[in-house]
Amino acid sequence: MGVNRRKFLKIAGMSTLGAAAVPASSALAAVNPIEWLDKKLGGFTPFETLLHLFHTPVGFKPGEALTGKQWVMVVNVKELDDEIAEACRETCHRVHNVPQIDNPRHEIKWIWHSEYKHVFTGQHNEHIAEKYHHLPFLVMCNHCENPACVRVCPTKATFKRKQDGIVLMDMHRCIGCRFCMAACPFGARSFNWIIPWPRESAGTLPRFRKGKEPPNPEYPTRVKGVVEKCNFCAERLAKGQIPACVEVCQEAAKEKGKEPALAFGDLADPDSEVRELLHSHFSIRRKPELGTGPNVYYIV
């Protein structure tokens, strides 16, 4: 007897399922589909990729840009003093137009310094050597390997740049939900509770709180209702410059004839200064047990 309609449909259905299942299962076993898609789309969402069919992304990396696979910061705490730490904070906040708000409930911080017991909460004990009690430990965003903030962001406003591992904020997309602030175990993120850069009138430069200095005209300001944090000076790296805080430390070190307190470099490059520092010194990281893989190392 020949193939009747019922039998034909059965065979057709089964063979379609079988043909689809083989490549799908092997692909699933080999890679995490989300990671695979992310890589395929270069960090854009599928919708954006569709848009790009009509709207091709432009531009290329500037020739003078510093490139690396995974940027890291090494803080040599023994070389730090209050003066250098304060200079780092001041310069970073001036360069990036970080609003200076005195009210601690509204304050915005990209880089700041704190005592050992506040920075290494899990590793503190009351008999720690006296000299560590009041050393200014510089803290900033850790640009984690596996950032919790990126995972929770509903709009992909915060994302990990695949090429060099920097965790960045796209303030154009931030909707101010503050999930990232709840997720970040390091308190590295600040929310703009009040208008950070009020303008007196259209056509004038925004000024923060009358009488204070005007913003750096080369960097944008922001609006009320967005979250912000350290960006490892991504805009300076693109121009071939090292992060502003590291530059401050290098200048201070030259003046005082000491080693620079901050070092910045590519962890993936075995000949880099940071690899050499980490190889020859004992270093610790903040809350490594949480598994986020922080990329700021402290030599103590």
Place this chain on the structure above:
Amino acid sequence: MYDGGKIVAGIIIGVIFLTFPIWYTHGTADPRPEVKLPEKTKECVQPKAYMKTNHMQLIDLWRDSTVRVGNRSYIAFNGKKYDMSLQNTCMSQDCHANKSEFCDRCHDYTGVVPYCWDCHIAPEEKPQAEEKH
């Protein structure tokens, strides 16, 4: 057709009613605004016609490229290299330093309110320029 006259009259009245805003305001529009082009620089990153119609798409692409990918250099149609930056390239002193007479004239005329300037810093203009306008 039953009641043909009424239907045709109804259609005519309907068409007149629906097109009322078009013919009633015809010819009463304000004259097209004249934007003040930069004096020092004569060429933009794309031909003038493209920039007129597509500058918003271009700026959007620049934003995506610089913020998300980190590609900050752009080769213009004439082969020149530019840093993709609204504040430091487009609005630099050599180019569109006069926002109120360039951007704002068209945007005000067409009722477009781009929120670029909520965060990005527009170049500071001398008060005289404001008065002339």
